[in-house]
Amino acid sequence: MAFSTALIQHEAYDTRSSGDGLARVLNLIDQAAEARPHLVVLPECSYPGYYLGLEENPSGALSGWEDALRQFREKARLHKTYLVAGLAELDGDKAYNSAYLIGPDGEVIGRARKTFLWHFDSKWFAAGDEYRVFDTPLGRIGILICADGRLPEIARVLALKGAEIIVDPTNWVTTGKDLESLRNAQPDWIIPTRALENGVWFLCANKVGWEAESVVYCGQSLVASPDGAVQVKGSSGSPEIITATVDVDPRDKQRAAALRREWFREEYSLLLTPNDRVPLASVLEAPLAPARSLRYLAVVQMDRDISLQEFLSSGASMARRMAEQGADLIVFPELPVTVMRDFAKPITEALLPVSIATGATIAVTTKAGLRPVTTILDPKGKVTTLGADGPAAQVVDIGGIKTGFLLGNQGFVPEEARLLFLKGADLIVWQTDSATGREKQVAFTRALENRVFVALANCASKSPVRTSLVVSPGGRLLSETFPSSRQAIMAQVSPPESRVKEIVRGTDAFRDRMPSLYGPLGSL
Secondary structure (H helix, E strand, O other), rough: OEEEEEEOEOOOOOOHHHHHHHHHHHHHHHHHHHHOOOEOOOOOOOOOOOOOOOOOOOHHHHHHHHHHHHHHHHHHHHHOEEEEEEEEEEEEEEEEEEEEEEEOOOOOEEEOOOOOOOOOOOHHEEEEOOOEEEEEOEEEEEEEOOOHHHHHHHHHHHHHHHOOEEEEEEEEEOOOOOOHHOOOOOHHHHHHHHHHHHHHEEEEEOOEEEEEEEEEEEEOOOOHHHHHHEEEEEOOOEEEEEEEEOOOOHHHHHHHHHHHHHHHHHHHHHOOOOOHHOOHHHHOOOOOOHHHHHHEEEEEEEEOOOOOOHHHHHHHHHHHHHOOOOOOOOOOOOOOHHHHOHHHHHHHOOOOOOOHOOOOEEEEEEEEEEEEEEEOOOOOOOOEEOOOOOOOOEEEEEEEEEEEEEHHHHOOOOHHHHHHHHHHOOOOEEEOOOOOHHHHHHHHHHHHHHHOOOEEOOOOOOOOOOEEEOOOOOOOOOEOOOOOOOEEEEEEEEEHHHHHOEEOOOOOOOOOOOOOHHHHHHHO
């Protein structure tokens, strides 16, 4: 079914002016309703403001939350529209960062509470404890709030529970000197990837401006479609109402489900294991000497339409060249020539001597039976094949760098990178031959959500969307090839950087996971 939506990107206000701010938001709902949208979305904490620390008693800022909800309900009823409203609420002696789904009759259909608390959230908010999906004539709607989008498990659980549309009232924050060019990793990379990997629509409403003289918002309210494209996006500095048409097609979720089914296995139960019982917990306790642990990674982008003989000669030549430049690990993409037949023997015979002679480890794709696999050639002459007995998340120590590998479309399945993360990977190498145009945003997302280095090794071809790159745990682009060129790049990899899982003060990508809520991840 197709329906229209309106995302209200309003000016931020703080708790000292919550009354006037609420009046402006209600007026914007009236303006948005002129286009007769089926669904209106407000940002996170549209009442009473996001930063509660301006009050001597933060909960005092929430004294009017029930009246604010009543007024939101009245607007939904008046305009006969669905409304998702972000507001802070009190429940007994606890405050929650919540969002309410209100029907065209003004009745509350359901509520979501933020679980992945961001920065100062935990100073006054308690975390939610469930992920619910609501049936409506528009489609099945799930709701998450702002930083919830950073953890792959949350959107995935909603999708597995049946969500076709995920609504995200958000307060994406940022910094910068120009209001019209502010950036944030969520609209840039993460949200489009969440839409793609789950086959769902994402509707995100954010604020602009700032509050509390310190919390700056980046705007860019957006609608992302199930193919990972951003259909419409607001500005980073101006209040506005963003409209779009959403067309829910069951085939989108079927595509995402089929890809997950291709890789699903019992090993996914690790995603449900308490944080203190997964391998990463002990990895993070191990001492490291930063200067001694630095390593250099090279990614080789090869032509996809290449003969075996060309690959053996040019691949060996490029490997030598990168080793001469100081590479400790050299990775090649998934090449059609290496997976059409079992070329493991000639490839090993050509590249293993290079590894032994130069002291660099080389990772290539070969074949085990009918499946492509990763083969690691060690300077000591050891040959290791990963996944020879079937798909498995394996993390290997390569010169002190805990390294995991993804092959082909495996990179598009968030659970696969997450397993490597939980097993302690510092670096995830994604070897692929892919031209969807979404590889770059997915690689950035995998780095950001797991706080690891990600190396995307892709093939070159005539397609302008193909590129290879290396991304840091914080989402910095360290190196990138030109599109459609045979080229090698290098980047520095530092395990101490990848073992800092705290994103901002008070928010940790590992320790703040809530595996007890991720039950659906353990089954198809």
